[in-house]
Amino acid sequence: MTQLDNELIDWAVYSETRSSLGPDFVRILGYFREDGTQSVVKVETAMRAKDAAAIIMPAHKLKGEALQFGASRLAALAEQIEMMARKCVEHQQAPDEILEQVVTLRPLFEETLPILEHETSPIVQRQPMGFGRRSTSLGSYISNR
Numbered sequence: 001m002t003q004l005d006n007e008l009i010d011w012a013v014y015s016e017t018r019s020s021l022g023p024d025f026v027r028i029l030g031y032f033r034e035d036g037t038q039s040v041v042k043v044e045t046a047m048r049a050k051d052a053a054a055i056i057m058p059a060h061k062l063k064g065e066a067l068q069f070g071a072s073r074l075a076a077l078a079e080q081i082e083m084m085a086r087k088c089v090e091h092q093q094a095p096d097e098i099l100e101q102v103v104t105l106r107p108l109f110e111e112t113l114p115i116l117e118h119e120t121s122p123i124v125q126r127q128p129m130g131f132g133r134r135s136t137s138l139g140s141y142i143s144n145r
Contacts, residue, residue: 009069011070017069043102044105050096056089071116074108081098081105
């Protein structure tokens with residue numbers, strides 16, 4: 001895990017969710033990939049249309065799902081977008097002030113998701129020995145016989 005991983009993910013929340021979901025965790029994380037992608041697209045589409053009201057629900061949904069997996073920075077950005085969109089609706093303003101946050105939403109989502117998915121990978125990192133090579137201890141044992 002890198003420092004960046006720790007800044008993006010609250011590992012205590014991640015572990016708690018993983019424990020509580022058990023074998024369903026990987027499937028639910030897959031739903032987060034699908035739903036999160038859709039939420040980002042909906043936020044971007046609503047931003048292009050300058051429709052603050054249409055930004056609120058997908059940002060809210062993304063915030064909740066990100067919090068569930070401990071994706072704290074993504075959740076905070078989605079919440080900021082949601083709250084700013086609500087303010088725009090209340091004041092009957094176009095969501096122009098949210099543009100900077102919306103532009104950073106997709107890259108942050110795309111940076112966060114692989115970190116979450118990497119932690120569920122069944123592939124274990126191993127040191128390759130190479131085809132036909134024996135470990136040193138076994139090799140010396142065999143040559144000394």
